[in-house]
Amino acid sequence: METLQNTHVKLLAFDFTSLTPSSSQPKSAVYRRGTLLVSRVETLGIVTSRDHKPDRFLQFTIDDGTGCIPCVLWLNQLTSPYHSRRSPPDVRLIAESAINFATLIQIGVSARVRGKVTVYRGIATML
Amino acid sequence: MASASIPSGALVLLQELDSSSSHFKQGASIRVTGKLQEYSVETAIAIVADGGATLAVDTQHLRLNLRVGSLYQFIGELSIQPNNEGILKARVGRNVDGMDLNLYQQSLKLLRQFQSDQISHLENLQ
Numbered sequence: 001m002e003t004l005q006n007t008h009v010k011l012l013a014f015d016f017t018s019l020t021p022s023s024s025q026p027k028s029a030v031y032r033r034g035t036l037l038v039s040r041v042e043t044l045g046i047v048t049s050r051d052h053k054p055d056r057f058l059q060f061t062i063d064d065g066t067g068c069i070p071c072v073l074w075l076n077q078l079t080s081p082y083h084s085r086r087s088p089p090d091v092r093l094i095a096e097s098a099i100n101f102a103t104l105i106q107i108g109v110s111a112r113v114r115g116k117v118t119v120y121r122g123i124a125t126m127l
Numbered sequence: 128m129a130s131a132s133i134p135s136g137a138l139v140l141l142q143e144l145d146s147s148s149s150h151f152k153q154g155a156s157i158r159v160t161g162k163l164q165e166y167s168v169e170t171a172i173a174i175v176a177d178g179g180a181t182l183a184v185d186t187q188h189l190r191l192n193l194r195v196g197s198l199y200q201f202i203g204e205l206s207i208q209p210n211n212e213g214i215l216k217a218r219v220g221r222n223v224d225g226m227d228l229n230l231y232q233q234s235l236k237l238l239r240q241f242q243s244d245q246i247s248h249l250e251n252l253q
Binding site: 046049068109 | 189
């Protein structure tokens with residue numbers, strides 16, 4: 001089984017939307033066409049939707065002309081239990097950079113996005 | 128997830144967008160690029176041109192400072208008028224001044240080639 005789990009694999013949206021969840025591998029891994037195992041993806045496109053919940057998340061869509069990729073940028077680092085295990089200065093830095101990215105993500109801008117793939121309600125989503 | 132229902136705007140060149148094109152249909156989601164030829168503040172209708180072809184774009188939902196002579200890219204849904212002319216109801220727009228349209232056409236050709244190769248490869252696997 002070929003695996004590219006430790007790198008951000010550049011995928012077009014039509015390829016991304018055809019990813020299938022992996023059953024045997026870790027939860028965060030998905031298959032590209034049943035053969036290549038990936039968990040991190042990079043893509044480039046235009047932001048076509050934006051739903052901002054301050055201090056929680058920014059949900060947006062990237063359209064590259066071959067399809068749309070739903071993305072989530074978490075903004076809850078200062079309140080989530082997951083981050084409470086890390087050092088507070090690190091968490092503050094992560095939270096600040098997430099807020100900066102959230103202001104850059106506006107409808108109509110061209111954005112290059114990197115993230116982990118998860119399957120949310122049956123749809124591959126980039127986090 | 129609400130955002131998943133937003134259709135992707137297919138990459139179309141203005142020259143390709145005539146009544147025989149598969150994209151030339153009511154409600155088709157497309158992305159077009161062209162130079163702004165005319166713009167009416169009253170109607171918010173913009174005319175974009177590329178390679179001798181033009182398209183009317185309804186920009187009423189955009190907050191964009193449009194300048195005649197600049198290059199723009201719009202994503203939206205095509206509306207076919209009773210006179211069989213298309214007008215793009217834009218939901219996304221951006222200024223793309225400086226973009227090399229020849230290079231854009233070449234990369235679009237390569238992208239389409241890649242996509243059709245990948246799809247046929249996938250069909251062979253099944």
